[in-house]
Amino acid sequence: MKFRFPVVIIDEDFRSENVSGSGVRALAEAIELEGMETLGITSFGDTAMIAQQQNRASCFILSIDDDEFSDEDLKEEAIAKLRMFVGEIRRRNEDIPIFLYGETRTSRHIPNDVLKELHGFIHMFEDTPEFVARHIIREAKVYLDSLAPPFFRALTGYAADGSYSWHCPGHSGGVAFLKSPVGQMFHQFFGENMLRADVCNAVDELGQLLDHTGAVAASEQNAARIFGADHLFFVTNGTSTSNKIVWHANVADNDIVVVDRNCHKSVLHAIIMTGAVPVFLMPRRNHYGIIGPIPKSEFLPETIAAKIAAHPIAKGLGTKPQMLTLTQSTYDGILYNVDTIKEILGTSIENLLFDEAWLPHATFHEFYKGMHAIGRDTRRSEGPMVYACQSTHKLLAGLSQASQILVQESPTRHLDRDRFNEAYLMHVSTSPQYSIIASCDVAAAMMEPPGGTSLVEESIVEAMDFRRAMRKVDEEFGDSWWFKVWGPEKLAEEGVGDREDWMLGAGERWHEFGNHAPGFNLFDPIKATVITPGLDLDGAFADWDIPAAIVTKYL
Template identity: 40%
Template sequence: MNTSVGGIRRLGMRALLVDDEIAQETATGRAVRTLSAELAQRDIDVLTATSADDAIMLIRSDPSIQCVLLDWDLGVDGHGPSEAVVDAIRHRNGNVPIFLLADRSVASTVPSAVMGQVDDFVWLLEDTADFIGGRIHAAIERYRATVLPPMFGALAKFSRVYEYSWHTPGHTGGTGFLKSPVGRAFFEYFGEALFRSDLSISVGELGSLLDHSGPIGESERYAARVFGAHRTYHVTNGSSTSNRIILMASVSRDQIALCDRNCHKSAEHAMTMSGAIPTYLVPTRNRYGIIGPIASERLTQAAVREAIASNPLTAGLADRQPKHAIVTNSTYDGLCYNVARVEELLGASVDRLHFDEAWYGYARFNPIYRDRHAMHGDPRDHRADRPTVFATQSTHKLLTALSQASYIHVRDGRNPIPHGQFNETFMMHASTSPNYAIIASNDVAAAMMDGPGGAALTHESIEEAVAFRQMIARMNAEFGAKGDWFFECWQPDTVLETRTGRTLPFHDAPPELLASDPSCWVLRPGAQWHGFGNIEDGYCMLDPIKVSIVTPGVAPAGGLMPVGIPASAVTAYLDARGIVVEKTTDFTILFLFSIGITKGKWGSLVSALCDFKRDYDANLPLDMAIPSLVKEHGSRYAGMGLKDLADTMFAAMEQLGTTRLMSEAFSILPKPEMSPVRAYEHLVQGRVEQVTLEELAGRTVATGVVPYPPGIPLLMPGENAGPAGGPVLGYLKALEAYDRRFPGFAHDTHGVEVEDGTYRVYCLTA
């Protein structure tokens, strides 16, 4: 339901009328129909429901409802159905106006709990439809005025003001595109609203991203409240830039920064740009190659001192006190730290803690993640003697902002960076011509999480993920009971039901327990399912919405089984059916249950996994199972079946030792010959050359080498590649050999250029 104003679509008015007498020939029924007609005359679209269940379904499925008119005498069982509708509304939306349709004689009997949640009464048989309609129209207008957050509201308002502009951008609200055929096609594809909101910094009504004024500054203060920060910054070119801003504002040349080796490449870039000396904190790894947390014992003050002392790059530094620490939370695979514990441990060594939460912006809004995100708890309780804490969040990843939208959140503690000082670095990375739609989408992402809406949306995601996980676990158990195979989820095998004290198989646990009790997801010391050994109890939790499907092939104690199915074969099969996964490792496939997931969407995934099993067992010809593979690489895969492909790939992985070598390569720290910035200077000055893997032994790399997955730097700029028979080169050679054997399944390794199947890496010449 949209209306068009000046060519720009606007959300129209919509009300939900809940009354079980609407179709009846009673005085109340006739009054309800008259009111509905009156609202229609006022251009208010009216949805109707005759039962509490119907109303609740509409409330859950239609967020465009801007007013609810609810019969207080709904149903025949007292006022319980009406109270259930009120609860359902307020569970999702704390502000939408609710009018109770009631008789004056019963108004005094409405419980105080309900009175506190509704906005007004309607006396259907006493007031005129015109009078009631006017009150409803006014309530909707007031609600609509409060729905839009600061910056988006100002942007939407300004875009409706028709003025001649003599400033940038040159398309002037889109009219410039209308002067050529291709421009008109572009205009019609995106629509006028986008171009009317693509404005210049010259538009003072919207404020400035650079000096955080006007509606943009108000929006940042609003986001800080919503996300629990002391202050928040909009960033319009991704969390990669957010990470660079923080590190460059915090660390300067030849100062020590502690860096999670499981870091995004933007942390590497930030080390290079700032000139910092990285000392790496190495995370754990399990039998599947899934990256775990940095063990708590590696974050103690003594362990940090030892890591700095053993780093060759710190030799000769007068100041060996780390200035900054960056930790990835949650990990790509969904492992979340107890941040309060990390603060306690790392806070003994460093004043500034920086959590890269690019994939984790929703955590504050559901109690299952309590204390496991950077902005945990009440910001007013963050004392000046605690570390200063930064968080970066990609609001476009698992919230609802546009691509490149990001937030920086800050809580000031020890050695804070004042806003004015921090903003100098911010302005180095910000454009004087930011995309206002990106800023507005950040604003909207915050507004969607504000109040009960955030809890409702995140809980629904968790519920869907739990339902999917339990279905896969149940199917795995059923097939296993018949001696057959099926996929499984990487998750606890059993769950303790705290109410009864019983230990239940995961698929038999109450879904609401799994969706609400974080203890169901905590990594317990020595539990075989997670594979991270004697981890500190409570230190790490698996995020329910990040679901890793495990394919057969890895033994519970580690090592390969006699038969296996490489995950990349499954991913290719799914891709041929229009299902695109987030990440694929040797034997795991990652799926993200964001707030856009529906039962139909994951139901299709379950069906596709069942189809794969059927077609694998039948060895369906590849030209039917994965047609594009045979079309593009017919000479390699002609005549093969799906099982043939999986068996051949698994045999190659076993022969080349890819899984074993990956574990060995990532379990060591290569020797750093120079800092990242020194290596980069060699690159800029042209004192580098590309060499093959056969020539790489003992050489110092000029750029990072990062295999995806897992996305962790194998080599950082300035590090030595090690001996020819060492684990680093052994792993890269195994990947190179595998890629040559299986065209269409090549690995994506940043920092490696492939020419005719040969890996080449930039190294220093002298």
């Protein structure tokens, strides 16, 4: 199918009746005659806002005026503006073509740090618009052809191929819906492409999720590269299923397991299904009811050994714990220093599972360095195999139920793919939804740096701006009531601020989790918990309050 990605032309003379204007319009017309859409912009305006359009463009053509370089003051201003624009684009996208369009003599004024980011300098009137248009379109098509990751590319190709569906699902590419009035409504709502792409796992050219072959395997390998994992597996039943897969691949009846008491119900289900014997690590909780971190001392091998020795069932089993499962990020945003946990545990645990349902973004920004399980910048454990289960549908762009399992091997432990896949087959459907697989594929590709880093940065800044705005309203109301956003007292006036401001300190009033080992817990600013009036951190009730349920109903 044809996707809409116009060529964006930025020229203040785009609509002017002068030589420059007529030249750039001739170029735009030649591009459109070749079948590609153009979008003309007459001013830089907000450089950052235009740069954000890179996600909708096939390339940028930026016109520069030689008059701006004839005066030294104007020249410096023009170069600064150009450098800012190119920098904003490249901060988000390393590959999209950028062309400069101007007179031949203008090119010598462009500094090297800008030139190296360009795909070319188009010399005004030095060639025909038709030839230049074909050159630009060639570069734009090369760029567009590189965008789709493996499975999504195969799926769109299959849907566009016009192949008849002779197998399940029974709607046969959406045809069944056309035979009923309500089916027509369904077809019109979801559209042709989604229904044509809803196919059976017997389509060879799309590969196979169940044995990780073909286009599916290529996409999982691509995602593993992007996330810095040794292995990565897509899961279409959510992270509840991902957790159970990891457990069934590693845990058997009467195995001792060490579990965060603040765990997801899928972990409790895994304990029941495997017949494991759990020893729990207890987190702290404040009077708001917010669950905090497990103290660092709880992870010491001697502390875990003492818990096992005191356990009425586990003490008689006499085996090394087969699994330690930790919720890494809590719902409210409490993170652990995973590098430190790996170091503390050493070889005392067989497998580590971090339930990172709310943390798939962490590996793409230095703010979270050391505070996530697997990535290029994380410590490799001495003994245990490390797993991370992530909900790409929660904080990335996956469709509902999109999840993934990341695996990091150790010097002494390597993944037994056959055994792991038996556990995988135990829990996934033999009729996986291909749109969910495609969304796993695309969600991973979207996070490829620098684009993924930029997306995380923008999310952190937006969360900070929300916190700043809430405080501003509170200050302006004065003695009157207002909602508070849970978090540290210190908040940077602009931007992301200092990561140290978000580390949990010992005895700090804002969290009331007591004493903490320095550098062990980080609060993720993206998680914004709104506190309603009526209860303070000492657990005392006010004379009046606003229950959160009423606020939710109002909103």
